[in-house]
Amino acid sequence: MPGFDKYIHSDQDTHDSEVPFVHLEGVSKYFNTIEAVRDVSLTIQKGGIFGLVGSDGAGKSTLLRMIATMIRPSSGRIFIQNMDVVKQRSRIKQIIGYMPQRFGLYQDLTVQENLDFFMDIFGISGPERKHRRDRYLGFSNLLPFVDRTAGALSGGMKQKLGLACVLAHQPKLLILDEPTNGVDPVSRKEFWDILFEMKKQGMTILISTAYLDEGENCDFLALMHKARIIEATTPKAIQSHFADLEEAMIQRIQEVDKELMNDQFRI
Numbered sequence: 001m002p003g004f005d006k007y008i009h010s011d012q013d014t015h016d017s018e019v020p021f022v023h024l025e026g027v028s029k030y031f032n033t034i035e036a037v038r039d040v041s042l043t044i045q046k047g048g049i050f051g052l053v054g055s056d057g058a059g060k061s062t063l064l065r066m067i068a069t070m071i072r073p074s075s076g077r078i079f080i081q082n083m084d085v086v087k088q089r090s091r092i093k094q095i096i097g098y099m100p101q102r103f104g105l106y107q108d109l110t111v112q113e114n115l116d117f118f119m120d121i122f123g124i125s126g127p128e129r130k131h132r133r134d135r136y137l138g139f140s141n142l143l144p145f146v147d148r149t150a151g152a153l154s155g156g157m158k159q160k161l162g163l164a165c166v167l168a169h170q171p172k173l174l175i176l177d178e179p180t181n182g183v184d185p186v187s188r189k190e191f192w193d194i195l196f197e198m199k200k201q202g203m204t205i206l207i208s209t210a211y212l213d214e215g216e217n218c219d220f221l222a223l224m225h226k227a228r229i230i231e232a233t234t235p236k237a238i239q240s241h242f243a244d245l246e247e248a249m250i251q252r253i254q255e256v257d258k259e260l261m262n263d264q265f266r267i
């Protein structure tokens, strides 16, 4: 199994497009003295689902926020379709949909009004607006609830509405930060069915999750711990070494903690 701090690349690299869809080179992020992300290099190919799992406070949200252009790396560079996230931020924002860990719907607005808000931002009008409304609220099974306020929706429905909102401008890259947290298993399955449909249509999806069973839905999986990517491979490869993803995660984290401890005491 590969160690951390390595250049990680997907096994699709050799037979997919020449240019990686998302590419990170030695990316780090510090908040004053807190090291939130340490020297991450990563390549994500087009059209798959890339999962990010890890311990609490590992740096998952910080990494996703940097890719989503919300915060700048302290060092290193991030490219999306060959565009630099810092220098070409506004162009990149047009092609990404980002759903943060605490996604803010307008609780007093209805389902329809929340979606309208997002469509206004992206200037979607005319027949296309109605088409997308029917399409994304349809996918989310929210059409019967268009007049219900977001505040009155169940947790799972809220997350599906959030997804419909970030899908409204049909992004090429979807970035989702623990979107199914606290959502019941049936709604989680519905949520994933939408993601599978988006993948079928060629969307690239980057998702963090606290649920390891969802890791199995991904084409590629990275494990984060203490600001580092400590493993990056396919779920299949992990399953050939371990009974399940949970065991794999626990074992790798323990190994890395031991390595870090040894490094600390090495003279």
Ligand SMILES: Nc1ncnc2c1ncn2[C@@H]1O[C@H](COP(=O)(O)OP(=O)(O)OP(=O)(O)O)[C@@H](O)[C@H]1O
Binding pocket: 031, 034, 035, 036, 054, 055, 056, 057, 058, 059, 060, 061, 062, 063, 101
């Ligand atoms: N704006 C900030 N200011 C200061 N420290 C921050 C900030 N954002 C994150 N951190 C710190 O950076 C580290 C990584 O946080 P991050 O939220 O990225 O982790 P995470 O893997 O998403 O955790 P969780 O599983 O709890 O969502 C943590 O120690 C956190 O306290």
Ligand SMILES: [Mg+2]
Binding pocket: 060, 061, 062, 101, 177
């Ligand atoms: Mg987080």
